Amino acid sequence: GAVVSQHPSWVICKSGTSVKIECRSLDFQATTMFWYRQFPKQSLMLMATSNEGSKATYEQGVEKDKFLINHASLTLSTLTVTSAHPEDSSFYICSARAVWTANTEAFFGQGTRLTVV
Amino acid sequence: KQEVTQIPAALSVPEGENLVLNCSFTDSAIYNLQWFRQDPGKGLTSLLLIQSSQREQTSGRLNASLDKSSGRSTLYIAASQPGDSATYLCAVVNRDDKIIFGKGTRLHILP
Numbered sequence: 001g002a003v004v005s006q007h008p009s010w011v012i013c014k015s016g017t018s019v020k021i022e023c024r025s026l027d028f029q030a031t032t033m034f035w036y037r038q039f040p041k042q043s044l045m046l047m048a049t050s051n052e053g054s055k056a057t058y059e060q061g062v063e064k065d066k067f068l069i070n071h072a073s074l075t076l077s078t079l080t081v082t083s084a085h086p087e088d089s090s091f092y093i094c095s096a097r098a099v100w101t102a103n104t105e106a107f108f109g110q111g112t113r114l115t116v117v
Numbered sequence: 118k119q120e121v122t123q124i125p126a127a128l129s130v131p132e133g134e135n136l137v138l139n140c141s142f143t144d145s146a147i148y149n150l151q152w153f154r155q156d157p158g159k160g161l162t163s164l165l166l167i168q169s170s171q172r173e174q175t176s177g178r179l180n181a182s183l184d185k186s187s188g189r190s191t192l193y194i195a196a197s198q199p200g201d202s203a204t205y206l207c208a209v210v211n212r213d214d215k216i217i218f219g220k221g222t223r224l225h226i227l228p
Contacts, residue, residue: 006160034216043206043220044161093160095216105151106208106216110160 002028004096006109013084013116021079021112023094029074030096034106035067038091050077084116119144119211123219131227132199138192138222140207145185148210152181152192155204155221164205165192199226 003026013019023033031052036044048064050056050071058064066088068080077096081088093111120143130136140150149168153161165174165181167190173182180193194201204221211217 032214036218041223043218044208046215046217049215091158097214105149105163105166106210107163108153108161113158 002026002096002098002107004094004107004109006094006112008112009110010113011115013114015085015116016083018080018082019084019114021081021092021094021114023077023079023096023109025075025096025098025107028096028098030077030098031074032097033071033077034095034097035069035077035079036093036095038093038111044093047079081114084114086116089114089116119147119209119215119217121207121209121217121219123205123207123222125222126220127223127225129225129227130197132197134197135193135195136197136224138194138205138207138224140190140192140219142188142190142209142217144211145188146212147185148212148214150181150183150190150210151208151216152179152190153206153208155206157204161206194224197226199228202226 005024007022033050035047038044047062048056048058050069052071056069071077094109095106122141124139151166152164167174167183178195183190204223206221207219
């Protein structure tokens with residue numbers, strides 16, 4: 001199957017700083033990427049949908065100014081958590097949809113565990 | 118609004134038993150349904166993908182069925198092994214391309 005690489009796998013940052021998470025599709029082009037957040041023992045909650053070359057679409061309740069998403073190319077999307085606070089500590093996972101069919105399988109990165117201290 | 122429910126939330130069974138995990142969804146207008154496995158602190162591993170026009174998919178000891186009209190899917194695991202212990206997530210792809218996840222079933226296989 002297709003590979004989605006997410007980096008870093010874990011990060012610890014100080015409160016007030018910003019953290020960037022990268023999501024790359026390694027062997028396919030992805031017009032659409034999705035960002036999810038997962039709290040302990042909870043399911044994945046969709047944060048936003050990003051399409052290459054356009055602004056991301058955020059889900060209700062997700063602050064677009066806090067969670068900046070950039071999808072500059074068909075193989076790379078980034079999520080920047082700005083002015084991070086301890087409540088932003090969570091597991092973030094990206095997903096990419098391949099372009100070759102309309103009814104496609106979604107491939108997921110291995111996730112990034114963010115801890116804000 | 119699509120809602121995905123997984124039952125049971127947790128399950129412990131002795132090694133070697135066959136088991137069934139259940140998933141239900143409220144809106145049958147889906148593109149496909151996927152079953153994933155998630156180990157603690159890790160990302161997702163895709164197990165099976167069922168397109169909306171299909172009724173089941175099989176991979177090794179895993180079999181997933183889909184009854185779109187009733188909004189149900191099951192994941193059948195045959196001859197369970199301790200290595201099968203993980204959280205199993207069910208997810209549907211809506212017509213608006215959004216992927217909606219259930220809360221998962223935490224499976225523990227007892228050696």
